[in-house]
Amino acid sequence: MSAGEGVDSGPATGTGELLDSLGPRFEGLEPRPTTDHPATRCRAEFIRPLLKTLRDEYGYLMLMDVTAVDWDEESPRFTVFYHLLNPKTAQYARVSVDCLDDDEPEVPSVVSLFAAAEWHERETYDMFGIRFTDHPDLRRILMWEGYPYFPLRKEFPLAGIETELPDSEVGEATEAKVLPAPMMGGPFVAQSGQPMSASEPRGRDESWTEHHHRPEDFDALEGPEQPETLEDRSGDKPRIED
Amino acid sequence: MKQNGTELGYNSKVEGDVVVTKADAVINWVRSHSVWPMPMGLACCAIELMGASASRFDIARFGMEVMRFSPRQSDCMIVAGTVTYKMAPAVRRIYDQMAEPKWVVAMGACASTGGMYRSYATMQGVDHVVPVDVYISGCPPRPEALLDGMMRLQEKIRTEHSSRELLGGREEQMKLRA
Numbered sequence A: 001m002s003a004g005e006g007v008d009s010g011p012a013t014g015t016g017e018l019l020d021s022l023g024p025r026f027e028g029l030e031p032r033p034t035t036d037h038p039a040t041r042c043r044a045e046f047i048r049p050l051l052k053t054l055r056d057e058y059g060y061l062m063l064m065d066v067t068a069v070d071w072d073e074e075s076p077r078f079t080v081f082y083h084l085l086n087p088k089t090a091q092y093a094r095v096s097v098d099c100l101d102d103d104e105p106e107v108p109s110v111v112s113l114f115a116a117a118e119w120h121e122r123e124t125y126d127m128f129g130i131r132f133t134d135h136p137d138l139r140r141i142l143m144w145e146g147y148p149y150f151p152l153r154k155e156f157p158l159a160g161i162e163t164e165l166p167d168s169e170v171g172e173a174t175e176a177k178v179l180p181a182p183m184m185g186g187p188f189v190a191q192s193g194q195p196m197s198a199s200e201p202r203g204r205d206e207s208w209t210e211h212h213h214r215p216e217d218f219d220a221l222e223g224p225e226q227p228e229t230l231e232d233r234s235g236d237k238p239r240i241e242d
Numbered sequence B: 001m002k003q004n005g006t007e008l009g010y011n012s013k014v015e016g017d018v019v020v021t022k023a024d025a026v027i028n029w030v031r032s033h034s035v036w037p038m039p040m041g042l043a044c045c046a047i048e049l050m051g052a053s054a055s056r057f058d059i060a061r062f063g064m065e066v067m068r069f070s071p072r073q074s075d076c077m078i079v080a081g082t083v084t085y086k087m088a089p090a091v092r093r094i095y096d097q098m099a100e101p102k103w104v105v106a107m108g109a110c111a112s113t114g115g116m117y118r119s120y121a122t123m124q125g126v127d128h129v130v131p132v133d134v135y136i137s138g139c140p141p142r143p144e145a146l147l148d149g150m151m152r153l154q155e156k157i158r159t160e161h162s163s164r165e166l167l168g169g170r171e172e173q174m175k176l177r178a
């Protein structure tokens, strides 16, 4: 997504102009910090009217992406993002909606406005467990029905969690299971026997392999001396996904 | 062809119209030269599998050109690609539907070990659900590597106790296969 002509660079991204005209019509519309495209935060109840307005009056005809971010310990914990494109001006716009409930996040589906949202929303549901109300067919799309976890949530370990195969008959016949696959046992670790780089937030958890089990008291062992690996998002840094 | 010290070739001067050999040798010879693969193409490796069956590499030279997409009509499953946990039960069920005798070739890093997908979603080797006869390394393996793997499979087939398997009951078969 290179900044095409007409898209201003730097902090002046056109968010202001967009908000000036939309702000009075939708309560609670706020600018979001952004380095590229106009970005606004919207209340869940206005997401459908807002996207409809952007589509019908502002020419944002294409829904490029729907995804979400898990802010871990913060509240609201989940934010859903919509990326829209105006094909005439090659302008993008980003709209975000915070999910009010941290435990059972929910936002209205926009499938009635953009057919493209159907699979995007299913994927977001599959990975984050965010329910899209009024979605015509909200099933998992990548993982199988009955998979008990939401893999892109922060508490889900990188390696995965042991569980049963989707087909219990085959599971019984083969005694195969869904098993965690720690990075340390894999081909992409340069120093064998060493923990992964501390820059990988969950890297510290990867000091084990299928053959060397993770010590029970691993977290206690590490203690507070460990370098801070998670970017300090709760500080004064703006929440920007870049 | 010399096998176990016995002359297995046809010598018309000695034998006239009669060929003396061992049942195993004949059965294995037939089986190993007409392997009907079932292409279990699950990811990028399947492209190399297609390459192997096209004219440049020509898997037909080994009697394996009859790729059958029905498990009922094939006897060697070539697992070419990434086996996700969602797909693994389907692979097993298709394997179960193949008639005996049957073999499995794990083509490429993914099918053999999960490859680069150290992930919650990828089975770390198809041998968790089906018995694999030949593993082929590479990401993807070149068609030559697949052909080499298939020749190894032929070698393996030639060592099998086919007549005893055929005449013995199922228990005997399982014992011999184990």
Ligand code: SF4
Residues within 6 Å of the ligand: B043, B044, B045, B046, B080, B081, B082, B107, B108, B109, B110, B111, B115, B116, B138, B139, B140, B141
């Ligand atoms: S081994 Fe490599 S080429 Fe083959 S399926 Fe896996 S990633 Fe693709």
